[in-house]
Amino acid sequence: MPDDQERLVADALRAQATSSGMHVVRSAPAAGEPARPPALAARWVLLLALLFGLAAGTVVAVVTLR
Known part of the structure; x- marks a missing residue:
């Protein structure tokens, strides 16, 4: 549950930082997903x-x- 809340806050901060629409930021991978190269x-x-x-x-x- 805390991981979901942290991801929600992180996604909200990314959305706010890129609110101009000029930058596209991918959301962080889930806890069990490997990072993509x-x-x-x-x-x-x-x-x-x-x-x-x-x-x-x-x-x-x-x-x-x-």
């Missing part, structure tokens, strides 16, 4: 950012050494 799309974005950063660094190094 980050979305696959987020991993691809991070990987592409890393690759573009390495490419930009390589271009700057080549231009500087000429």
Whole structure:
């Protein structure tokens, strides 16, 4: 019972914090549910950012050494 009340309060606070409708916040998983890993799309974005950063660094190094 206290877990339900805590989840209710947490959901209400999240709803109040995001009342503008611009942010979408998922509710916390239930006590027995495992946490989901980050979305696959987020991993691809991070990987592409890393690759573009390495490419930009390589271009700057080549231009500087000429």
